[in-house]
Amino acid sequence: xxxxxxxxxxxxxxxxxxxxxxxxxxxxDKLGLVGTKYGCGIGACGACTVHLDGAxxxxxxxxxxxxxxxxxxTIEGLSADGDHPVQxxxxxxxxxxxxxxxxxxxxxxxxxxxxxxxxxxxxIRSGMSxxxxxxxxxxxxxxxxxxxxxxxx
Amino acid sequence: MSQQTTSRRSFLKxxxxxxxxxxxxxxxxxxxxxxxxxxxxxxxxxxxxxVAVNAFLKIGENGVVTxxxxxxxxxxxxxxxxxMIVAEELDVDWNNVIVExxxxxTDNFERQIAGGSQSIRHGWEPLRKTGATARYLLLQAAAQQxxxxxxxxxxxxxxIYHDGSDRSLGYGEVASLAATLPLPEEVTLxxxxxxxxxxxxxxxxDATKIVTGRPLYGLDIxxxxxxxxxxxxxxxxxxxLKSVDDSAVRGMPxxxxxxxxxxxxxxxxLQWSDVNAFPNxxxxxxxxxxxxxxxxxxxxxEWEEDSAPESSPMQRERLQELLLEGKAEEARRDGDPEAxxxxxxxxxxxxxxxxxxxxxxxxxxxxxxxxxxxxxxxVGPIQxxxxxxxxxxxxxxxxxxxxxxxxxxxxxxxxxxxxxNFGVEAALISRAAGVPVxxxxxxxxDMTQGTYRPEYLVRYRAALDExxxxxGFHVRGTGAGESPVFANRFPAGTVDNYLAENLTQExxxxxxxxxxxxxxxxxxxxxxxxxEVAEAAGKxxxxxxxxxxxxxxxxxxxxxxxxxxxxxxxxxELVRDKSxxxxxxxxxxxxxxxxxNSYVAQVVEASLVDGEPRVTEVHCAVDCGIVVNPEGAxxxxxxxxxxxxxxxxxxxxxxxxxxxxQQNFDNYRLIRHIEAPRxxxxxxxxxxxxxxxxGEPSLPxxxxxxxxxxxxxxxxRVYDQPFAKPRELRG
Numbered sequence: 024x025x026x027x028x029x030x031x032x033x034x035x036x037x038x039x040x041x042x043x044x045x046x047x048x049x050x051x052d053k054l055g056l057v058g059t060k061y062g063c064g065i066g067a068c069g070a071c072t073v074h075l076d077g078a079x080x081x082x083x084x085x086x087x088x089x090x091x092x093x094x095x096x097t098i099e100g101l102s103a104d105g106d107h108p109v110q111x112x113x114x115x116x117x118x119x120x121x122x123x124x125x126x127x128x129x130x131x132x133x134x135x136x137x138x139x140x141x142x143x144x145x146x147i148r149s150g151m152s153x154x155x156x157x158x159x160x161x162x163x164x165x166x167x168x169x170x171x172x173x174x175x176x
Numbered sequence: 177m178s179q180q181t182t183s184r185r186s187f188l189k190x191x192x193x194x195x196x197x198x199x200x201x202x203x204x205x206x207x208x209x210x211x212x213x214x215x216x217x218x219x220x221x222x223x224x225x226x227v228a229v230n231a232f233l234k235i236g237e238n239g240v241v242t243x244x245x246x247x248x249x250x251x252x253x254x255x256x257x258x259x260m261i262v263a264e265e266l267d268v269d270w271n272n273v274i275v276e277x278x279x280x281x282t283d284n285f286e287r288q289i290a291g292g293s294q295s296i297r298h299g300w301e302p303l304r305k306t307g308a309t310a311r312y313l314l315l316q317a318a319a320q321q322x323x324x325x326x327x328x329x330x331x332x333x334x335x336i337y338h339d340g341s342d343r344s345l346g347y348g349e350v351a352s353l354a355a356t357l358p359l360p361e362e363v364t365l366x367x368x369x370x371x372x373x374x375x376x377x378x379x380x381x382d383a384t385k386i387v388t389g390r391p392l393y394g395l396d397i398x399x400x401x402x403x404x405x406x407x408x409x410x411x412x413x414x415x416x417l418k419s420v421d422d423s424a425v426r427g428m429p430x431x432x433x434x435x436x437x438x439x440x441x442x443x444x445x446l447q448w449s450d451v452n453a454f455p456n457x458x459x460x461x462x463x464x465x466x467x468x469x470x471x472x473x474x475x476x477x478e479w480e481e482d483s484a485p486e487s488s489p490m491q492r493e494r495l496q497e498l499l500l501e502g503k504a505e506e507a508r509r510d511g512d513p514e515a516x517x518x519x520x521x522x523x524x525x526x527x528x529x530x531x532x533x534x535x536x537x538x539x540x541x542x543x544x545x546x547x548x549x550x551x552x553x554x555v556g557p558i559q560x561x562x563x564x565x566x567x568x569x570x571x572x573x574x575x576x577x578x579x580x581x582x583x584x585x586x587x588x589x590x591x592x593x594x595x596x597n598f599g600v601e602a603a604l605i606s607r608a609a610g611v612p613v614x615x616x617x618x619x620x621x622d623m624t625q626g627t628y629r630p631e632y633l634v635r636y637r638a639a640l641d642e643x644x645x646x647x648g649f650h651v652r653g654t655g656a657g658e659s660p661v662f663a664n665r666f667p668a669g670t671v672d673n674y675l676a677e678n679l680t681q682e683x684x685x686x687x688x689x690x691x692x693x694x695x696x697x698x699x700x701x702x703x704x705x706x707x708e709v710a711e712a713a714g715k716x717x718x719x720x721x722x723x724x725x726x727x728x729x730x731x732x733x734x735x736x737x738x739x740x741x742x743x744x745x746x747x748x749e750l751v752r753d754k755s756x757x758x759x760x761x762x763x764x765x766x767x768x769x770x771x772x773n774s775y776v777a778q779v780v781e782a783s784l785v786d787g788e789p790r791v792t793e794v795h796c797a798v799d800c801g802i803v804v805n806p807e808g809a810x811x812x813x814x815x816x817x818x819x820x821x822x823x824x825x826x827x828x829x830x831x832x833x834x835x836x837x838q839q840n841f842d843n844y845r846l847i848r849h850i851e852a853p854r855x856x857x858x859x860x861x862x863x864x865x866x867x868x869x870x871g872e873p874s875l876p877x878x879x880x881x882x883x884x885x886x887x888x889x890x891x892x893r894v895y896d897q898p899f900a901k902p903r904e905l906r907g
Contacts, residue, residue: 024429041466041467044464044466045466048464048465048466051465052398052404052464052465052466053464055398056389057389057391057395057396057398058388058389058390058391059389060393060395060538060539060587061395061465061540061616062538062539062540062619062841063619063840063841064469064618064619064840065619065840065841065842067840067841067842068538068841070538097389098387098388098389099388099389101388105384105387105388110387110388113383113386113387114379114383114384114387117379117380117383117807117808117811118383119251119380119382119383119386119387120251120252120253120811120812120815121250121251121537121538121539121585121586121587121588121589122251122380122382122383122386122392122585122587123393123537123538123539123587123588124538124587125386125387126386126387126389129387144854147849148849148850149850151849151850152848152849152850152851153848154848154849155538155841155846155848156538156849157536157537157538157588157590157819157846158251158538158588158815158819159814159815159816159817159818159819159822159847159852160811160814160815160818161818161847161848161849161852162814162818162852162853162854162855162856163811163814164849165849165852
């Protein structure tokens with residue numbers, strides 16, 4: 024066990040943890056930030072996507088001991104009032120069915136739009152294909168990412 | 177139940193049913209501080225003082241109404257749609273409505289199940305009567321208060337008006353009085369033409385919480401003093417636990433203990449929902465999820481054979497042998513099918529197959545349980561809370577009224593959470609460990625636990641005469657644990673000589689309902705086969721089906737035909753028109769199917785990408801009666817189509833010596849964004865028929881439409897799911 028000080032959603036948080044413990048479980052079980060979801064534990068489904076220094080990462084496969092002092096953003100901290108353009112676009116298109124994967128989808132979309140402000144359809148398709156939606160809301164996700172891109176540009 | 181807490185000095189009395197067997201529970205609060213502040217959407221808040229008009233409704237004096245959603249929410253969006261129905265008849269402003277999930281409460285609610293696409297169909301009338309009854313009581317109370325005849329009053333969006341004296345009252349001002357009045361013998365329901373909430377596209381009531389990551393799901397539950405639990409089940413079907421050596425785990429930091437549990441002890445009555453290939457489990461309890469996941473890998477466990485382990489090639493051979501040579505149960509016979517086949521000019525004879533499928537809800541199985549000596553509290557994702565309570569009550573030897581169950585929003589259901597073994601396990605672990613626990617399955621635990629969609633095989637034969645007329649039809653199906661055949665569905669009733677046969681193969685791989693059970697296979701097989709029969713008859717596939725429906729409508733064969741031929745034909749005609757079928761290109765397939773009381777027809781367009789088929793566009797026509805929430809309805813149809821396409825193209829779990837070969841998403845393929853259709857155009861038939869199912873019906877036919885599109889694309893028929901086999905298609 025070791026002590027780690029992380030910057031999560033702009034706040035400094037100190038946790039005691041084994042260095043191999045993935046960030047996902049630090050966030051969920053130690054910090055109570057349960058918006059980041061567990062889906063596969065091997066970085067294959069994207070449900071656990073958070074931003075590390077602004078870039079989308081799979082928190083289930085990121086040991087806390089490997090972190091330096093990069094700022095971490097989770098779905099809870101993507102915006103102060105739930106009004107990030109991607110979140111608003113998700114509401115506008117009423118994207119969720121079960122909703123479980125959507126936090127990861129939104130974090131991936133926000134990161135995609137950071138890198139490519141005005142992505143084409145194929146860029147959205149490949150950029151969002153690391154995130155599985157078992158309910159099959161992909162057509163709505165696609166439309167929401169396009170809407171958010173329009174509002175951001 | 178959320179509103180009745182002893183600390184708030186409420187009391188409850190249960191009154192007589194008003195209709196649909198629905199009981200209305202009345203309660204009210206004696207005194208509390210009032211808080212009239214109310215924020216704009218989405219943060220509506222109930223004031224501290226409110227009146228529970230019945231078990232479904234709480235009305236605050238500021239007019240904010242809380243409507244309980246009785247049924248489990250698995251993504252089918254009943255948490256929005258069911259309260260909409262109550263709100264419609266209550267006549268309130270939807271913007272003043274807060275929706276709360278009800279817990280299991282068999283005194284006040286009926287059929288709290290998410291299954292069979294039946295929540296709205298069964299809830300429609302009772303929910304309307306509930307809203308109408310509450311509105312009636314509010315009107316009576318207002319009449320007393322205003323000292324006028326109730327007939328002189330009208331309601332509009334949460335207000336009661338007496339036009340004669342130009343006076344008005346809000347529902348909140350008369351709710352306390354309303355809750356003391358006797359129930360009416362009967363209530364008047366709105367005319368469909370007067371609906372102002374039902375039929376209006378309405379956003380998911382949990383959407384804001386979902387997109388901001390607030391706790392909603394079973395996996396999100398955290399309680400003071402709660403420990404985390406993980407289980408280990410046998411690695412293969414046919415194995416059972418022999419011995420446990422937990423010495424490597426006992427000293428691990430943060431690990432409280434290791435326990436063996438038995439979810440099926442002798443002498444305990446099990447429910448239908450207690451499907452479980454692995455009732456004997458080892459559980460690890462500790463301080464966080466990751467620690468217990470780590471610890472379970474360090475257990476030294478021995479397994480022994482309980483029944484012979486099966487491998488996929490052997491399972492398929494066994495099914496084929498049964499299909500071709502087994503003695504079948506005759507499910508339906510019309511005319512003389514043998515004679516029809518003997519005199520046929522053409523016989524089309526094909527076999528279709530599909531593999532076992534895991535449900536793979538994105539939220540793995542989990543449950544919270546806090547079992548004490550005299551009571552048990554369970555919270556988590558369950559489609560059948562009433563049956564989970566029976567199971568837990570029996571296993572803990574605790575009366576049912578001491579076991580409470582609260583349903584969390586579910587990260588997918590698809591049928592998997594009809595079978596609450598994980599809830600039972602959480603309760604047994606909590607009792608064994610003496611602490612509240614949240615049990616969490618790893619993805620691997622989840623994918624290898626069983627309760628799969630069965631492997632199926634079906635043989636279809638069609639007899640055509642010289643003119644291409646269908647004179648005989650024979651369907652003979654088998655599968656692991658069940659046959660996929662619905663004997664009385666189309667094309668039964670359209671052909672004079674018809675035979676349907678069932679054969680069942682036992683397997684130690686456990687199976688269960690998977691979104692649109694049986695239909696999820698048989699629709700695709702049947703609709704592919706009919707496409708081939710239409711081709712053999714030299715007819716357009718839509719015209720061929722319409723001719724059969726015309727026969728079933730005018731002169732049906734037999735009496736138990738399980739469909740309405742005119743509604744069936746209606747969706748097919750609608751999709752033909754909307755898709756521009758007659759001018760459509762060659763890479764399109766058509767299919768139509770009826771299940772869960774609803775009719776769906778689809779035109780599916782496919783293309784090849786790197787030799788693999790992909791669905792590019794789908795036109796879909798649906799007749800599910802009245803559409804309660806068009807927004808949610810479109811979403812369900814789109815999701816069902818993508819789900820069906822994905823599983824038909826990629827889904828399969830196979831076995832080597834009983835062990836599932838696929839255990840996580842690195843080698844189990846689910847459809848991804850890049851593989852999803854670019855566009856889905858859904859058209860609902862407009863009618864005044866009471867609403868029917870929508871969570872499942874769009875999935876089954878798309879598999880047939882896809883198979884038919886692949887044929888037009890490649891010139892080759894596909895008979896065996898999963899269809900995406902790049903090399904074969906390239907060849």
